[in-house]
Amino acid sequence: MPVSDLSSVAQDYLKIIWSATEWSDGPVTVKLLSERMGVRAATVSDGVRRLSEQGLVEHERYGGVALTEAGRRHAVAMVRRHRLIETFLVQELGYGWDEVHDEAEVLEHAVSDELVERMDRRLGFPARDPHGDPIPTSDGTPRRPDAMPLLEAEAGAPVTVVRISDSDPAVLRLLRDLGIGLDTAVTVEAHGPSTGPVTVHVGGATVSLSETAAGAVWVAAHL
Numbered sequence: 001m002p003v004s005d006l007s008s009v010a011q012d013y014l015k016i017i018w019s020a021t022e023w024s025d026g027p028v029t030v031k032l033l034s035e036r037m038g039v040r041a042a043t044v045s046d047g048v049r050r051l052s053e054q055g056l057v058e059h060e061r062y063g064g065v066a067l068t069e070a071g072r073r074h075a076v077a078m079v080r081r082h083r084l085i086e087t088f089l090v091q092e093l094g095y096g097w098d099e100v101h102d103e104a105e106v107l108e109h110a111v112s113d114e115l116v117e118r119m120d121r122r123l124g125f126p127a128r129d130p131h132g133d134p135i136p137t138s139d140g141t142p143r144r145p146d147a148m149p150l151l152e153a154e155a156g157a158p159v160t161v162v163r164i165s166d167s168d169p170a171v172l173r174l175l176r177d178l179g180i181g182l183d184t185a186v187t188v189e190a191h192g193p194s195t196g197p198v199t200v201h202v203g204g205a206t207v208s209l210s211e212t213a214a215g216a217v218w219v220a221a222h223l
Contacts, residue, residue, distance in 0.1 A: 003077040008109040011078050012037065013047055014056060017067055018075035022133075022144065023163075023218070027064035076140045081108040081116050083129035086166075088119045090130045097130040098169040098176070131172075132163030132182050132218070150209075150217040151198065155188045158222035165216040174213055179203045185222055 003011060016036050020028045030048065034041040048065055051057040056071035067075055085104040089095040095103070117138065120126075127143055128134050134143035147162045161184045164175060179202055180186065189199040189206060197208040209217075 159219035163218035
């Protein structure tokens with residue numbers, strides 16, 4: 001069964017479950033899904049139950065939600081759609097990186113598999129989207145880079161920005177205005193208290209980032 005045969009709600013559930021574990025080792029719970037989808041926990045429980053009946057997820061009462069192999073295939077297909085659409089909107093239609101998430105959320109349910117593959121070819125088979133999130137290959141292989149949160153980067157060591165979470169468009173705009181984007185070289189000058197700012201050196205300037213802004217940035221060792 002192709003992913004297009006699933007309902008848009010089922011597609012959303014599978015994509016969010018997979019995405020929740022892409023950059024975190026924490027369990028995927030009904031509470032987490034409720035928060036991310038903006039619906040009541042009871043609604044999520046019903047949705048998870050239906051996915052379980054379809055053989056797409058496994059869920060023990062009061063436990064975590066995990067994808068089956070079939071569920072994972074569909075989830076990766078939806079992630080691939082979403083990130084290719086975001087990349088197409090930025091590279092071909094001139095959208096800003098802070099504008100594309102909501103557009104892709106709508107379009108990902110409407111495009112055909114053929115259109116997705118044509119976009120991939122048109123874009124030159126990109127490995128990542130405008131925010132640095134890896135675009136799975138057509139056979140479903142993930143491409144997650146070896147990266148860590150900026151909040152965990154050692155002070156004094158130069159690093160390169162490889163991913164910026166797109167969950168908050170305001171944070172994307174702030175980082176853009178500070179000159180922090182993909183492939184930007186930065187050095188952590190100092191870490192503040194757990195609720196305080198992170199001071200980084202970027203482009204000849206020293207700037208302070210809130211925990212929220214710094215928490216959106218993932219980095220890799222500077223080459």
